[in-house]
Amino acid sequence: MKDIMNKEVDDRKEDAIVTEKQLLPVQLNVNGKQYILHLEPWTSLLDALREHLGLTGTKKGCDHGQCGACTILIDGKRINSCLTFAVMYQGVPITTIEGLAQGDKLHPLQQAFIKHDAFQCGYCTPGQICSAQGMLNEGHAYSRDDIHELMSGNLCRCAAYNNIVKAIEEVIETGQTPDAV
């Protein structure tokens, strides 16, 4: 075992060469606001939002693209913000959970989530809501089965799944689907 551990380290000895901070100016357009940050290239978009912009509504559940808690919208389409570097998303419109409500007026999905008790602990909720909005924007959900499948990238350990689907269906049925955000 000793050999293995050392070999692992030896194989990437050269990593240690790059030790000086290399901060890159990164311009992010989040929820309609422009931010200029100075980030290391390895800062994930998720960490940039949470740690550097204080937008902790976007959650970290796995940091490996396996849970969907970090779902945000890029140009209206959903992505996992943990599996990308902030430096790669400069200038494009980014929407997070903080950008959905209009002041005190909740977004229709937010209202429907409350009404249908579409969450328990609330940790996956921002990701679920962003994902639902992304799904509506992407325009491929035509049935309840489609919703179940197309929301499957968002785990909910409390398993509020059926209530989430009810909330989304209500927003679709009442035609309150807001324009792409």
Add this chain to the structure above:
Amino acid sequence: MNRFTYTKANSIDDTLREVNADHDIKFIAGGTNLIDLMRANVEHPSHLVDINHIDLHAIQETAEGGLSLGALVKNADTAYHEHVQSRYPLLAKAILAGASPQLRNMATNGGNLLQRTRCYYFYDTATPCNKRVPGQGCSAINGFNKIHSILGTSAHCIATHPSDMCVALAALEARIKVIGNDGERVIPFAEFHRLPGDTPHIDSTLKPGELITSIELPSKGFETHYQYIKLRDRRSYAFALVSVAVGLELQDDYIQEARIALGGVAHKPWRDETVENFLNGKKAAEDAFETAAEMMMKDAKGFRYNNFKIEMAKRAIVRALVDARDLKTPEPLHCYTYNRHQQQ
């Protein structure tokens, strides 16, 4: 995660200029697999070249009547593209069976080909793995090998290739266009991924510094008789235990041409031309399908936890052939479902 330098390339020339033998350079596009592996300390490039801004974002018809899929087109955009949906629904269905909508919005076509295995031991740096560190040994052979290969394995590695998209591309006989400092070349799909042999750390025949520019689909898309079946431990967002891509060309109940590719069973999407040749000219009936399935699994060898894959693959092959034969007019694919029974 290790530290690295980062540059953005705006053209293929820009990109190739970055290639430098002294650096462990990686191209980054969608990042969904590379960043995942970097965070797991499996990949540690010293330099990343962001290739997202190179002009490889188009899907266009080719002179030969096929379709060229730009390397940087997102998986989701490929699957929902009208020509892919109408002419290559097998590919659309396979793509939509993979990952999650979020990941499909990020992952690119080129990156999908290069995704690395999901073997637990490859990901866990606490355990030996020949693919991660050549010479360490393979933990999976005597470990928990439920998700591992049954075909084309070696004493050094029994990992599988995790892609769904690639299984369809193998069945469709796509060709991969690549470019490097030595010029352009085209790699037939069957030659793109490799078997582990005694060099399991090398996944493909892409040379260091080469960049995938497009995936070329031949004109034949099997759009009237196709099926993609993915079997997994939950109903979505899981890698395949076994998957099958089938394309059939039928005339009066007889098979003109058959294609079968398997996922989840080998280090590369698995095809066997002797099986396809056997089917060609046969009546598209269950007995022929069953023989084909047996033939395809003839050399399969299971391990302690994945013996079931042999039987599972046989049944999936037969089912996919039956489904493909019986396919009615295909409808647009919104998402992947197979035998789902949800609420009405």
Add this chain to the structure above:
Amino acid sequence: MTTIAADISQASYIGQPISRVDGVAKVTGTARYAGEYTAPGLLHGLVISSPVAKGRILSIQSEEARAVNGIIKIYSHENVKDLPWFDLSYKDMNLLPGSPFRPFYSNEIQFSQQPVALVIAESLELARYAATLVRIEYETAPFETDLENNLENAFTPKRGKTGYKKPKNRGNAKKQFTKADVKIEAEYMHGAEHHNPMELFSSTVVYGKDGSLTVYDKTQGVLNSQSYIARVFDIKHKKVRVLSPFVGGAFGSGLRPQYQLFMACLAALDLQLPVRVVLTRQQMFSFGHRPATWQKLKLAASNDGRLEAIEHTAISETSRFENYTENIVNWSGRLYSCDHVKLDYRLVPLDVNSPLDMRAPGAATGVLALECAMDELAYKLNIDPLVLRLKNYTEKDPESGKPFSSKNLMDCYKQGAEHFGWEKRIYSPRSMKQGKQLVGWGMSSGMWDAMMVPARAQAKITADGKLVVTSATSDIGTGTYTIMTQIAAETLGLPLEDVSFELGDSKFVFAPFEGGSATAASVGTAVLFACKKIREKLLSLAKKLEQSPLANVQDEEIVFVNGRICHQDDIECSLSIREVMDRTGTKYIQEKNSDLRAMFKQLGYARNTHSAIFVEVKIDEDLGLISVTRVVAAIAAGNILNPKTASSQIMGGVMWGISMALHEDSFMDHQYGRFINHDYAEYHIPVHADTPDIEVIFVQEKDTVVNPLGIKGVGEIGIIGTAAAVANAIYHATGKRIRDFPITPDKLL
């Protein structure tokens, strides 16, 4: 008069489907969880985990890592010296017999993924990078992690943790077996499972100038974390404030302080700076889990289906350093009428971390085996599985002989079966089909304890008529905020928006950790009593007012409605609470509950929740594809405070049961003694696409014994029995008994 009645019903909140009061915070992303608090100069910690399961650390080389600009310090057993020696200092409220794990205590490795070092850096990225540069040399020792290979090493635990009940035998099961008409015997096995709440375990610790600590922790009990820190680091309780207003799921994983809390406090105290430590998803597999368990069930019955003997043996894993116990076999002596019961519960110590309570600990495991065995017995007897349950129904607790405080399992069976359409079931396996799919219908019973534990609440009403109620309890997604607000608002007749309930702060009055489905009953009763005291005070003030319209009204005729104190029959005869406080010059009234009056009465009764779960599966047999398509869960859990949040609890529990049956398995690789599928990609929990239609029914169950509001709790009961119902449905569909869980497609081929 009608006006008052309407007002009263409008002011009635208990039993209403009120939307969560913390809903807006959760849907807007403003609810902050433990790893989301910050402070100027916050440092980030990353834990390094052991790759080996047993052995010792020979050396730690961290020079290279420490040389990285921005790395503050690296902690390990080598430089952490001043920790307490005694086990007692590390005991928490959920303590197990044995010696608790002490991080950085020595170079000994007791389990794979044991935390061995902590890297503190200016940023998370830096810490993560530096961690890769730390070289640790280990000497490995032989280890044992295989439960099934070590069943012969099992021993009977002499004592267990709080709440452990030694299994009780009765009659002579062995003798009864020899003469019974019909017998079945079956073995069941499931591997370890991990809680995997969505939120990663996190602690943010802010060091105060006076040496105090403000700790934001992911926990099910802030007081548990507080006392643990105070003892381990030898600081006064009042200098440690632990907050946990929002918890991103826990399911039992937050019942013990996890090591990130220790680490963050260690570094914050040492550096006198704010520190946050967050575990990775992979590290979420490094602490407690539902233990792998092997079970054997033997049932004997008369030809007409009366149970004559039950034998239930369970052997579970525990760690080498603590005896984790749970009540697995006990339910087999309590769910049905049977005179001869033999129960046997044993443990096998292995080189793993200690198991930890996970949703319905013990019952989820034991009832799974019992209810699968009951189904096997039904088929041996050739009678309907539901009929078998009805034939063995018991009105009193067969173990203690005591009556149940309430038990309406009968209505669960009846209503559940009716809603599900059970009478249309064709008895024989493989007899129901839909197209190419096999259809299976299975059912199960379930049982859990209705617990009351000592808890306190403090209520304070101010002159503006606003009420604030506080208690050091938690809301791990269960709805505590909402139901406590409902109880308080109803007791004082206040509009919901004038009432707030605060929790998750160690400065609040005592409440135990949230677990065992006991919070609604325990804290709910405390809230009720605290508010009743305010009510009494307000009434007495109101009556004393000059020319008070209420002066001569009997207390029984008084109602509190819409912020007013009224005669129940005369709306004119009333005073507003604000007016009373204003005219008496009362700035506020603050009260705590003082006693648990119901306790003595309870002792004469068995107190339990019950359930009947009906499940439909559809199976594509060729491919081994299993879909759970429909579930009806009929629940008898006393008074349901809020059917909306309670239904969510049951639906969640049902999904956990489905998941236990079909998905969850932390696979132990015995080459390395390590859970090898340790991430969300390969440890499968259900996704949206796995979700069936779930109907939740709460049957009427009035209970005047458990507590004044008749609350029994709903957090666990949903999972119990569900996994068995799924397995039984799979048998009905396919004729195959799969006794090795989870039932994955490979096992059906």
